[in-house]
Amino acid sequence: MEHDIQRAQSLADKAERVLVITGAGISAESGVPTFRTAGGLWNNIDPAKVATPEAFAADPAFVWRWYDERRVQLKEVQPNPAHHALARLEAAKGDQFFLLTQNVDDLHERAGSRRLAHIHGKIWEVRCTREKTVREDFRAPLPEIPPRCPHCGALERPNVVWFGEMIDQDAAQATELFLSRCEVNLILVIGTESSFGYILDWAMRTRGKPDSLIEINPGDTALSPYVDLHLKGKAGEILPRIVPER
Numbered sequence: 361m362e363h364d365i366q367r368a369q370s371l372a373d374k375a376e377r378v379l380v381i382t383g384a385g386i387s388a389e390s391g392v393p394t395f396r397t398a399g400g401l402w403n404n405i406d407p408a409k410v411a412t413p414e415a416f417a418a419d420p421a422f423v424w425r426w427y428d429e430r431r432v433q434l435k436e437v438q439p440n441p442a443h444h445a446l447a448r449l450e451a452a453k454g455d456q457f458f459l460l461t462q463n464v465d466d467l468h469e470r471a472g473s474r475r476l477a478h479i480h481g482k483i484w485e486v487r488c489t490r491e492k493t494v495r496e497d498f499r500a501p502l503p504e505i506p507p508r509c510p511h512c513g514a515l516e517r518p519n520v521v522w523f524g525e526m527i528d529q530d531a532a533q534a535t536e537l538f539l540s541r542c543e544v545n546l547i548l549v550i551g552t553e554s555s556f557g558y559i560l561d562w563a564m565r566t567r568g569k570p571d572s573l574i575e576i577n578p579g580d581t582a583l584s585p586y587v588d589l590h591l592k593g594k595a596g597e598i599l600p601r602i603v604p605e606r
């Protein structure tokens with residue numbers, strides 16, 4: 361492991377252009393539950409009850425109460441050393457760095473990341489179901505459930521991507537642009553099962569180039585068979601060693 365971490369550090373140091381993909385696992389050490397892992401959010405509740413357009417249409421207040429609870433939990437947590445390490449990597453690489461996160465939390469931003477996109481939306485944004493306008497709302501708990509659009513009075517929904525919905529198109533485009541504009545030397549995939557086809561596809565863009573795909577995850581995932589280096593451990597312990605404070 362020690363040798364692998366050193367190898368990863370040297371690859372990250374040398375790489376001219378880096379794409380990072382993160383999932384729920386990077387926020388786990390901040391105290392945010394993941395979806396599918398032990399103790400995950402889905403263990404107590406059927407996702408079809410809260411994270412689908414059908415569930416929202418059937419009972420918006422029920423869905424909102426669940427999201428409100430998550431927002432309240434997120435208010436309490438802080439970015440962990442893995443989020444901070446990625447902010448340092450971005451500071452070192454500048455425009456040659458891009459972070460694609462599947463997380464709806466804002467822990468990357470709070471750690472200082474700026475060149476990033478949320479492929480599954482953001483939990484601190486709400487969207488008018490009639491006008492489709494999006495606004496930020498950091499109040500938790502919300503004063504009114506379900507919230508209503510301040511302009512037209514229609515129901516608002518969390519601006520997150522639910523099961524069966526399209527991924528965020530701006531985020532997808534930004535990722536494609538980053539990958540196609542210049543050759544990416546290193547892809548780091550952290551804390552995700554890589555269970556979505558588009559994530560696997562982006563993660564494997566450098567396939568064939570030696571030493572270009574690193575995974576950080578204590579478990580095996582759909583991506584693991586294809587990576588050049590699998591650092592099996594917690595992101596908050598491994599990443600700060602790959603991108604140390606200088």
Ligand code: NAD
Binds near residue numbers: 550578593595
């Ligand atoms: P997932 O829950 O399916 O998988 C989490 C992964 O993280 C697992 O592979 C697990 O082994 C790994 N992991 C757990 N602890 C870790 C640690 N300390 N360091 C590194 N890895 C660790 O999550 P997913 O693959 O991101 O996909 C599920 C969906 O859940 C995504 O769409 C995401 O938007 C959503 N989600 C987001 C949040 C959040 O915003 N924080 C939380 C839960 C779920």
